[in-house]
Amino acid sequence: MMKMTILLSWVALTLLSLKCYLAERIIQHGPVFTQEPSDSVFPLSSEDNKIFINCKAKGNPLPHYRWKFNGRDLDVYTDLNYSLVEGNLLINNPQAMKDGGSYQCIATNAFGTILSRKAKVEFAYLQNFTNKARNAVLVREGQAVVLLCGPPPHFGEIRYAWIYNGHPSALIQDNRRFVSQRTGNLYIAKVEPSDVGNYTCVVKNMMTNGTVYSSPTPLVLRRDAVMGEYEPKIEVQFEEMLRVIKGSSVRLECFALGK
Numbered sequence: 001m002m003k004m005t006i007l008l009s010w011v012a013l014t015l016l017s018l019k020c021y022l023a024e025r026i027i028q029h030g031p032v033f034t035q036e037p038s039d040s041v042f043p044l045s046s047e048d049n050k051i052f053i054n055c056k057a058k059g060n061p062l063p064h065y066r067w068k069f070n071g072r073d074l075d076v077y078t079d080l081n082y083s084l085v086e087g088n089l090l091i092n093n094p095q096a097m098k099d100g101g102s103y104q105c106i107a108t109n110a111f112g113t114i115l116s117r118k119a120k121v122e123f124a125y126l127q128n129f130t131n132k133a134r135n136a137v138l139v140r141e142g143q144a145v146v147l148l149c150g151p152p153p154h155f156g157e158i159r160y161a162w163i164y165n166g167h168p169s170a171l172i173q174d175n176r177r178f179v180s181q182r183t184g185n186l187y188i189a190k191v192e193p194s195d196v197g198n199y200t201c202v203v204k205n206m207m208t209n210g211t212v213y214s215s216p217t218p219l220v221l222r223r224d225a226v227m228g229e230y231e232p233k234i235e236v237q238f239e240e241m242l243r244v245i246k247g248s249s250v251r252l253e254c255f256a257l258g259k
Helices: 002-026
Strands: 029-035 040-043 050-053 056-060 064-069 082-085 088-092 101-109 112-115 119-126 137-140 145-147 158-164 177-179 186-188 197-205 211-213 217-222
Touching: 029 101, 029 112, 056 101, 064 082, 119 197, 137 145, 145 217, 158 177
Parallel strands: 040 119, 137 217
Antiparallel strands: 029 056, 050 088, 064 101, 082 088, 101 112, 101 119, 145 186, 158 197, 177 186, 197 211, 197 217
């Protein structure tokens, strides 16, 4: 008896589902989104070099799709960089400067048109350092020094490290040496003769896994004076002047070095 009841319940549910399906197919209505595009960050180093921005809608008759980029219609039918895959937007060979921006999906049938929310699309990338040689930084023994990293253009979370004299392992931080993960600069307190050498800044994009290396910065001891004749100070050689737009603010980092 119980088996018969379960069987009848299953048949009833199947018939109800079939009824709903047929009603959906028979009753005509305008499009309704089932999936809208969302804010996304894509790595540009992906092997297939393609990205999808999702969009799906139901409707009867089935809707067709268009896309807007920064408020303007995209030509997905003649521009080879774009194509539609069941409403989803496929971008071939995306470029950060060209394809980053705001996207909206438009679904249309005979009974109406709907416009999706705006989705901000950004691309994680990391460019190379310039090959320009870096000037030597001069410091007296026992003083403190800051070596500037100056990371290249990038987007997405990055991590900094330094290598010494081309050694493959990253420089170990201790009570004298510190790498700022905000600026990438290397701070060395109480410089010793063993610190003399070439220092290279290493930048890694955590999303793309791309890694780039700066030109070496030579650290050289000055021996033109005896310690104690001068007030302790930090000597830092800036390659370029910082340009500040009028009305903007600049945050200066202060790091206390041990004596």
